[in-house]
Amino acid sequence: GGLETMAAAASGASATSLADISGTSSQSDRLRKLTEELSSLLMEQAEVSREVNTLLTADGGLNEASKRSVKSLEAAIAKSRQPGYFKYYTPSDATRAVETKNVLSAKVARLAELQKRVDAKQAQLDSARREAAKPTAAVDVPDLRRWFARYDRPAPAFGGEGAATTFSASRRVFGGTKHYPGFRSVASDMRPG
Structure with a gap:
């Protein structure tokens, strides 16, 4: 899904930006380390997200149990005017265990905590990239002749x-x-x- 794409984009963007940065190797090592940490956080977040999705959408999962419970209550309300007993829908033991242990709430809280860590790591990475992109020292090139001597002539625009x-x-x-x-x-x- 989207989280794997973000992780791949973060690692891909760092590879290109590391090649472009002319800073020291310690700066590029720091950028590489931050990018790897961000990528691992995004992968962990993707895994927790998949677990939440499985809890919700699996056969007999929480979405299906909720939908069946609502339909059962609607049918019970309609049947309440008639004599007799109405058998309510009861979710599976696994679904009841997930509901009583608040597994879904814990996983959603874990996702929120991971998102905070991802945001903080992204801010650190952006700050490190800005720091690495700063010019190191001004080069004294007073005229074009010296500029071309130092950096060579550009290729002709039209050929x-x-x-x-x-x-x-x-x-x-x-x-x-x-x-x-x-x-x-x-x-x-x-x-x-």
């Missing part, structure tokens, strides 16, 4: 035939009558290349 457009003056001449002289167009022709 090959037809990558850029050229504009040439139009050769058309308009008009020309006995009363008015002709005039050249002020338009430009745009052509590839």
Whole structure:
């Protein structure tokens, strides 16, 4: 589900950001450790979530027991005007044990506690990433010549035939009558290349 995707995204995002960061190895080790801790928390949260889902949606689970109990009560209310006894729905022993021990409440509380830990770990990870992304020292490069000497020239933006457009003056001449002289167009022709 979604939690596994979040865990994978957290570990995948950290891998790309670790490659981009030019910090020390201790910073990247800290980021890697925080990411692994976040990933394990998300996996644990996913496991608890699966357990809650199983308790609710399994055959004879809590959702089904609740639905049958409500239908049983509705039928009992309808039958109450008639003489006789109505047999109410009784959930299975496993469902009754889950209800009496408050297993679902404990698992939901565990999910909430795990979410708090995930949020705290995510905040730590974001803080560590911001810290690692800060520039380490200003580089003195007063002009482009020194910049290119230090970092090399960039590749040309346009390469090959037809990558850029050229504009040439139009050769058309308009008009020309006995009363008015002709005039050249002020338009430009745009052509590839």
